[in-house]
Amino acid sequence: MFNTMTLTKIVGGICGTLLIFLFANWGADAIYHSGGGGHGEHAQAYVIATGDDEPAEEEVVVEVSFAELLASADVAKGEKVFNKCKACHKVDGSNGTGPHLDGVVDRDIASVGDFGYSDVLAGMEGAWTPEHLDEFLASPKNYAPGTKMSFAGLSKPQDRANLVAYLQTLN
Template sequence: MFKITNIIKAAGAVLGAFLFFLLGNWASGALYSIGGSAHGDEGAEVAMMTATPGGLLDKGDDAAAAPAEEVVALVLGEGDVAAGEKVFGKCKACHKVDGKNATGPHLDGVVGRPVAAVEGFGYSDAFIAHGGEWTLEALDAYLTKPKDYIPGNKMSFAGLPKPEDRNNVITYLQSLGG
């Protein structure tokens, strides 16, 4: 038999969990808002990407008239090696940089290497058919969203959405040489 106290405890647990969910949603919205505040301020400005990786422009119509020194563009391969090594921590589950293959091919010497060229690694048909070379631009495009750059590849990694992170990882990989 259920006692009324058990029902009250169960209801309290459900309401407490709901309150926890609402507070978590509010806190994450405050921390990770996109385009202004989490409270939907219509006057908030949103930064937009330029064609140059890492370049940002303001949302307003006067963005094109902005002086060149206000637009900050990343130069691929000129990032922060230490920061790139830290971001590379996301890749270490599948890739090594010591010349040995793991779940994925080793990535030391990847910059300038032909795509799908590591001896002894079983690449997917999509990688083999893609061809080309791992230039700085190709790595940047691939690391943005691997499944879009080479459709049908086996890598489950979603990508690095921040241009700074991609540039730093590319700089780190470039520093490893071959």
């Protein structure tokens, strides 16, 4: 069976392994200790402010209306934003994957006769006013659930205002 030397080697190997793990744990604790900032043996060398001690100041977000953004919109920047639309829309009176966008501002929704609109847009009443275009361009899927338009939308209100200002010049 086992002689005492073999048993001693096995027990010594297990104890040695446990000692290695114990020393590794002590070393890691000494290096990466994140305990309290007391003056004892585990005091931090520096303090990182996380903002948890002080109440957070709320940023005051000034809500600017779309009409104000549109009044100060930059047509040239809107033309650059339109580059995102060029893959599907044209401005020469012909349709692409989407309907042509020349004259779209204040045009009735889904009114380009030779384009096959989705049922949701075909069923909408009203015109593409700057405000409706702003809502649609922010998120086409939210404005018209079921639309065929796969564009995710323009998240920046100023980009939408610039684009609508550009589209207003295309009559």
